[in-house]
Amino acid sequence: MSEVAQRFARRVAARNTILEVTVEDCDSFVHAATRDGDDPSLATLHFRRTTLRAMFRSLRHLGINVADPTLDLALPPKSVRTTRPLTDEEVNLVRICALSRGRGATRAAVALALAEATATTREIPLVTAGDVDLCAATVQLPGGARVEPRTAQLTRWGVGVLDRHLGNCDPGQHLVPVRGDVERLPAQAGTCNLIGALLDSAGLRTEPDVRPGSVRAWAGSAIHRRSGRIEHAASALGLRSLDAAAELIGFDWKGNR
Known part of the structure; x- marks a missing residue:
């Protein structure tokens, strides 16, 4: 760039x-x-x-x-899809916006770090400090109704954000505190608002195909680009269906077989 x-x-x-x-x-x-x-x-x-x-x-x-x-x-808009993956350049822009908010590791930056590791907006409020292994650069994601529990790989940027944040956290402390019960939908809405605010700060919310899920979609797309295998992306995303994984990352896997 x-x-x-x-x-x-x-x-x-x-x-x-x-x-x-x-x-x-x-x-x-x-x-x-x-x-x-x-x-x-x-x-x-x-x-x-x-x-x-x-x-x-x-x-x-x-x-x-x-x-x-x-x-x-x-x-x-770059696509006619409801939610498209961000590009690498857009992810870097959102990171800049996250770190421009004052402290290096805000709630929004931590939420972004987890989304970059494929966490859904429903999973993010459930992740605790004890779920993170900075040495291995991984985080244990809890899964949910439509996604499997899994060990997810943190990005290098995400490791830096969490490293600064974890020093102030007990192992059982949720990394992205939300009001009320973390198991309920308002917690997910709060996470969507956090990531959505970053996208808005980056000037991306005006694009109809960019949503909070675009960060997770970027993570899956990046895994697919590196591995060349849609099944690897599906596993990392916690999805049982290859079709669902391909739809999320915008890949016509049947047309490319």
Whole structure:
């Protein structure tokens, strides 16, 4: 992403400082022709916008009071699906937003770390400090009506977040405290709101195919990309059905056999 950000910086340097960048500057860059002279694909448009958005968020995190013109830069949705996986670049953007909230390990950041490990919004409120093994970079997920209990792999970013957070937790303490009974639906709604607030901060909630489940879908998609096996993704997601796993990560596995 840094190469794209550097190209943008060079593009606007002749006319503006970074504090004077307008939505028109961003729109012109995002829709610029590719190096081959072709119109950019929809995926490229989203990639460029996400790159600029991450750059502006990073500057704010460093204390530079800069606006984010990309919030006014609308693009068509990437898919017609109800919930799509986030891209790697979008996940990095959401992480930046999580760490820009003040303390390094907020409830929202911890919820994001667990979602990156394939936890559902119903599972997240049930996870305790004792379920985490930082040395193995794993977390025990409890499962539920539609997902199996499993040992899930934490991302490197997730390990860092939980490492900072666990020092203040007893083994039986829930990592993402919610009001009321953690077994009930309001707890799940609270988790959805936490992750949803991060997506909103990243400017992604305006896209109709981005929901709190998009983080878990990204995790499953990443596992599938690494392994090349839909059954590996299904197992990691705690899903018994390969069809359900393929639907979640947006993979036409029958058409690719």
